[in-house]
Amino acid sequence: MSLTRVVPVIRQMPDVSPKKIFTTDYTCPQCLGLCAYVWIAVPVTRAACYALAMAWELVICFTAKLFRKGQGMDETFEERLAVIRERVAQACARAGRKTETVNILTVSKTHGPERVCEAAACGLTVFGENKVQEAKQKIPLCPGHLVWHLVGHLQTNKVKDAVRLFARIHSVDSLKLLGAIDDAGEITGRVMPVFLEVNVSGESSKFGMAPDEVPVVLNAANEMKRVEVAGLMTIPPAAEDPEHARPYFRRLRELRDGWRQATGFALDELSMGMSHDFEVAIEEGASWIRLGTVLFGSRSVRP
16 A cells, blocks of 8 residues: 555544544544545445444444533533523522622633534523633634623733634733723724723732732723723632632622722622532622633633
């Protein structure tokens, strides 16, 4: 067998790496792609290759199902979303809030366009990304009606791309970054709604401005024409018990209320709460909850 015949087919084979195998639903055409490789590279009959492809599909689909069940992913995306919506409704009821005051930001970082399309087909329209570079590659491959927010740390050298790609930025952690966004807005001609990221816990490992910096930044924002400070964002210390996050969510809301009176900024939006603690965040006033793992499952494949 000539190597020049085999190599091009290998390059067109479906990705069958171990991590991909257990997180992807392989279809018959993909299995037949493997069959085509075997037929060219190995001297067996077409019938034997087709049988191999069918056996491959059965093994992969069965193993993938077992893996997803072990990861808490046995339900369909639509079923998981229905459970989340019910949990959101119950948390709102406990807090005396209307469910429409809470927005789900679907965090799709490290998940491909096909997973985004799956979520969009279930009615989700607002998606969050951590990295500008990943978003640049992913967004053009996703449905055009979707809205994108940046939730990860933003470097000043990526601001121009961020202003072009995203409808909101949740992670403005310094006056310098806010000024860079304002400058980029002057170039693009748009006003960018932003959230100031506040490091309520004071952890040195986290991004975000200290609470005593926020009034200074708000005062400077009054002089900027291309940014709109829509609200605040925080990430509490990691903890298994969601209740451990409550004091930090509550503190951000209390700080917001004080800054409202002192500065005149409405700061209506609070971006807080993720997959493990979003119900507590809702009870403490969150208007945006950032959900990834609870919808997509654990991120076992990273770019």
